[in-house]
Amino acid sequence: MAWKRTHTCGDLNIEHEGEEVVLNGWVDTRRDLGGVIFIDLRDRYGITQIVFREEDDELHSRAEELRREYVVGVKGVVEARSDENVNPDLQTGEIDINVSELLVYSEAETPPFEIKDDIGTSEDLRMKYRYLDLRRRALTDNLMLRSRSYQSIRNYFHDLDFAEVETPVLMRSTPEGARDYLVPSRVNPGKFFALPQSPQTYKQTLMASGFDRYFQIVKCFRDEDLRADRQPEFTQIDVEMSFIDEEDVFEMTEGLMKQLFEEVSDREVSVPFDRMTYQEALTTYGTDKPDTRFDLKFKNFSDLVADSEFRIFSQTVEEGGAVIGFNLPGEGDMGRGELDRLTERVQEETGAGGLIYIKVNEDEIKCSVGKFLTEETIRQMIDQAGAENGDLVLILAGPTPTVYEQLGTLRLMMGNDYDLIDRDQDHFLWVTDFPLLEWDDDAGRYVSLHHPFTAPQTRDLDKLENKPQEVLSRAYDLVLNGKEIGGGSIRIHQADLQEKMFDVMDIDRGEARDKFGFLMEAFRYGTPPHGGIALGLDRIIMLLAGADSLRDVIAFPKNKSAQSLMDNAPSYVEKDQLDELHIDLKDWVEKQKKEELAESQQKSNS
RNA sequence: GGUCCGGUAGUUCAGCUGGUUAGAACGCCUGCCUGUCACGCAGGAGGUCGCGAGUUCGAAUCUCGUCCGGAUCGCCA
Numbered sequence: 001m002a003w004k005r006t007h008t009c010g011d012l013n014i015e016h017e018g019e020e021v022v023l024n025g026w027v028d029t030r031r032d033l034g035g036v037i038f039i040d041l042r043d044r045y046g047i048t049q050i051v052f053r054e055e056d057d058e059l060h061s062r063a064e065e066l067r068r069e070y071v072v073g074v075k076g077v078v079e080a081r082s083d084e085n086v087n088p089d090l091q092t093g094e095i096d097i098n099v100s101e102l103l104v105y106s107e108a109e110t111p112p113f114e115i116k117d118d119i120g121t122s123e124d125l126r127m128k129y130r131y132l133d134l135r136r137r138a139l140t141d142n143l144m145l146r147s148r149s150y151q152s153i154r155n156y157f158h159d160l161d162f163a164e165v166e167t168p169v170l171m172r173s174t175p176e177g178a179r180d181y182l183v184p185s186r187v188n189p190g191k192f193f194a195l196p197q198s199p200q201t202y203k204q205t206l207m208a209s210g211f212d213r214y215f216q217i218v219k220c221f222r223d224e225d226l227r228a229d230r231q232p233e234f235t236q237i238d239v240e241m242s243f244i245d246e247e248d249v250f251e252m253t254e255g256l257m258k259q260l261f262e263e264v265s266d267r268e269v270s271v272p273f274d275r276m277t278y279q280e281a282l283t284t285y286g287t288d289k290p291d292t293r294f295d296l297k298f299k300n301f302s303d304l305v306a307d308s309e310f311r312i313f314s315q316t317v318e319e320g321g322a323v324i325g326f327n328l329p330g331e332g333d334m335g336r337g338e339l340d341r342l343t344e345r346v347q348e349e350t351g352a353g354g355l356i357y358i359k360v361n362e363d364e365i366k367c368s369v370g371k372f373l374t375e376e377t378i379r380q381m382i383d384q385a386g387a388e389n390g391d392l393v394l395i396l397a398g399p400t401p402t403v404y405e406q407l408g409t410l411r412l413m414m415g416n417d418y419d420l421i422d423r424d425q426d427h428f429l430w431v432t433d434f435p436l437l438e439w440d441d442d443a444g445r446y447v448s449l450h451h452p453f454t455a456p457q458t459r460d461l462d463k464l465e466n467k468p469q470e471v472l473s474r475a476y477d478l479v480l481n482g483k484e485i486g487g488g489s490i491r492i493h494q495a496d497l498q499e500k501m502f503d504v505m506d507i508d509r510g511e512a513r514d515k516f517g518f519l520m521e522a523f524r525y526g527t528p529p530h531g532g533i534a535l536g537l538d539r540i541i542m543l544l545a546g547a548d549s550l551r552d553v554i555a556f557p558k559n560k561s562a563q564s565l566m567d568n569a570p571s572y573v574e575k576d577q578l579d580e581l582h583i584d585l586k587d588w589v590e591k592q593k594k595e596e597l598a599e600s601q602q603k604s605n606s
Numbered sequence: 607g608g609u610c611c612g613g614u615a616g617u618u619c620a621g622c623u624g625g626u627u628a629g630a631a632c633g634c635c636u637g638c639c640u641g642u643c644a645c646g647c648a649g650g651a652g653g654u655c656g657c658g659a660g661u662u663c664g665a666a667u668c669u670c671g672u673c674c675g676g677a678u679c680g681c682c683a
Contacts, residue, residue, distance in 0.1 A: 035640035049643070068633090087643055096641095110634060113617055116644090120618050124675065177683040197683085224682040225607095348610090349678080438683095451683045560676075 003073040003103060010046025014094045016078040023048060023097060024105075026135065027070045028115070037063045041074065041097075044140050047090060050074050050097040062102055069108035069115065069135075075101040123551065127565040130556055142545045142553045145264055149541060150217060152263040153237060156256050162213040162239070167202035169195060169219070174515055175507070176452055178222040181232070184581040195221035195233075198534055200451060201519050203240040204491055207530040208522040212242035217537065223562075228549045229483070229539060232562045237540075239488075240532030246476060246490060249533055250430060253478060253486070256535075257428065265544050273428035273478075281431050282401060283324075286408020288434070291482025292427045294420040296326045296411045298404070299385050301395065310372035312353075316397040324407055325356075325395030327385040328414055332359045332392045339368075345413070346396075350406035356395040360387045412482070426543075429479040433457075436473035437505065445506040450475040452501055453519075454489040455531075468504050478535065485540050488533030495523040572597065 005024045012021065028040035028047060037052040037060070052063035066072065076099040087093030113121040115135045126133040133139060157164065173180045173194035180194035196202075198220050206214050216238045223232060237256075241248060254271040261269045274292065281290050284297050301323045305313040313323050334342075343355040359366040360382055367378050385393045394414070396407050415421050436456050437446040446468055448454060456464060460471040475489035492498045498520055502512040513520060541553040551557040558564055572593050578585070585593065 029643075029645095031642045031645050033640060033642060033645070034638070036642080037640095038642050038645085040643070047643095051641085054640070082641085085641055085643090090643080093643085110616070114633065122617090122675075125617085175683095178681085200683095222682060225680085227682085228677095230682070351679090448683050454683090 008045035009043040009048040012092050017080045019078045022075050024073045048092045050099050071106040073103040074099045130566045146541045148264045152260050156259050157215040162215045163211045167199040178224050181221045181223050189582040207242050208527040215239045226560045235537040237535040242528040242530040275430040277433040286404040289479045289484045293422050294415045298324050321399040323397040327387040328392045332361045332390045350409045352396050352406040358393040360391045362389045431477045433472045434475045436471040437468050453491045455492045486535035490531035493527045493529050
């Protein structure tokens with residue numbers, strides 16, 4: 001039977017002096033000074049120091065038995081600490097609880113790692129004992145930030161009259177995009193559901209139904225390899241609106257971000273956000289998600305060096321590639337050894353053939369390929385780069401768009417290495433005017449860059465058949481500090497245009513109709529123009545929390561191999577279960593399953 | 607799937623070109639200590655050096671294989 005607590009461990013302060021209180025919590029640290037024992041009592045709200053004195057022999061000796069992570073309840077009186085004993089690092093640091101009664105709810109074994117913030121414990125151990133990991137202040141705070149975020153987001157949309165609608169988790173598998181997670185259907189032998197990569201088709205259908213403003217905080221699933229910023233199941237803020245254009249989506253999203261950031265953190269968001277076309281992002285920053293918190297913008301030297309003696313330059317330009325670079329201010333004194341190491345790193349990490357540099361110093365201008373270039377050309381390049389005395393110009397040459405991406409990687413490397421990133425700032429950025437399609441060598445056809453329901457820009461409609469690679473789309477991405485946190489588009493809402501898109505992508509009409517037929521049909525019964533966006537909630541929380549990994553803002557995340565180490569999911573299942581689902585395992589899988597089961601049996605026996 | 611890095615005490619790590627009994631810090635246990643808050647002091651326990659083979663008089667250390675983990679690329683409309 002638990003004592004009813006009167007306060008949490010984060011509540012009490014000098015105002016409560018003299019009050020009789022009851023606290024419940026975990027034993028955090030214990031400082032036994034002999035005649036007096038101090039214990040930090042912890043719950044998710046905070047820490048309160050409780051004191052056991054020698055006067056009460058029985059209580060004092062029971063307090064000596066307390067160990068880390070025991071769960072206890074205490075009754076006692078709030079005492080003010082004397083001035084020299086106040087702990088300014090603690091919310092409750094002005095007071096102690098002088099304990100008069102102690103109740104031990106639960107003892108605890110010594111945990112496999114310490115419950116404190118700056119632990120270097122490997123992630124797989126933390127994952128196995130996730131319930132202990134989550135007791136750590138940093139993770140608790142991240143989840144509480146997440147909890148407040150849900151509230152803020154829901155309030156925003158409800159205030160604007162958006163309808164919150166749940167869409168199915170079991171849906172049909174669709175072509176295009178990431179690999180689906182499949183769920184076998186017992187009652188439909190041989191047939192499978194897929195878990196949604198996003199509720200895309202449902203939310204468009206809802207537009208056809210007249211729910212002109214929809215949102216949902218929804219789990220999505222993609223069966224692809226993981227990264228620190230990628231989980232197989234993740235949460236999206238999914239939004240769709242009717243009778244709108246890009247500007248409405250931008251305005252709605254900017255308002256959401258502003259409210260969210262300012263309600264759950266102390267970060268200010270200024271709206272409207274900056275905008276940049278995909279073309280500009282690629283040619284100026286070498287990526288479709290530029291980190292605009294620092295400069296190092298690309299300059300193009302192709303025209304200057306097209307006729308140069310240096311074959312790598314002239315040949316690159318002749319073959320349609322580019323010679324590009326950026327100015328790194330103040331690093332003109334970089335030594336030969338350091339530049340060699342940098343070159344090696346660039347080759348390894350970006351795959352670029354080599355790195356060319358110009359050191360711009362008052363007494364000497366030194367170019368790594370100086371003997372092949374005229375002094376005038378070098379001078380022009382320095383001007384083009386905007387370099388001044390003391391600066392270093394870094395240059396790559398190669399085929400486009402690869403060379404842009406390589407220089408983009410180098411730009412990020414330099415931004416990090418030379419601490420050029422202003423981490424107190426948040427830079428939101430809309431990236432617009434994406435190409436509609438890209439050529440897929442493996443598939444031998446055009447595929448959507450975004451997804452097949454994205455509307456082409458009206459002015460490009462006539463190019464759709466003859467020059468599909470030149471058609472721009474009405475898609476947009478939202479980028480925050482160099483991380484993509486959302487993307488969306490204005491959709492196609494006309495059946496004939498949608499069919500034409502499938503034609504261009506060489507998805508034959510039968511297949512398209514079979515897989516997306518319901519949506520195409522919906523378009524025939526009166527569908528409004530519509531569009532929307534999906535925002536990556538986990539990533540947004542990660543940035544808000546200042547966490548390095550998505551795993552630090554998800555309560556029970558998967559590891560890199562898409563496993564949950566705490567409950568050992570996924571797992572083998574009984575043969576009976578498979579039989580019901582009409583599924584046979586491949587021979588080699590069956591063999592592996594037997595071996596692993598035998599092994600774990602042996603382990604549990606010994 | 608490719609490449610690179612790693613696996614030593616409960617945890618994080620050190621342990622060089624092979625050579626006595628494999629160390630440190632934190633944690634844990636015991637004792638002392640009435641104002642600590644990373645308490646302090648004294649003492650103690652704790653190891654199949656991931657696993658298997660090889661080279662050697664001798665392997666944590668070198669070689670090969672294997673398993674596991676991390677980073678990165680492919681992949682992620």
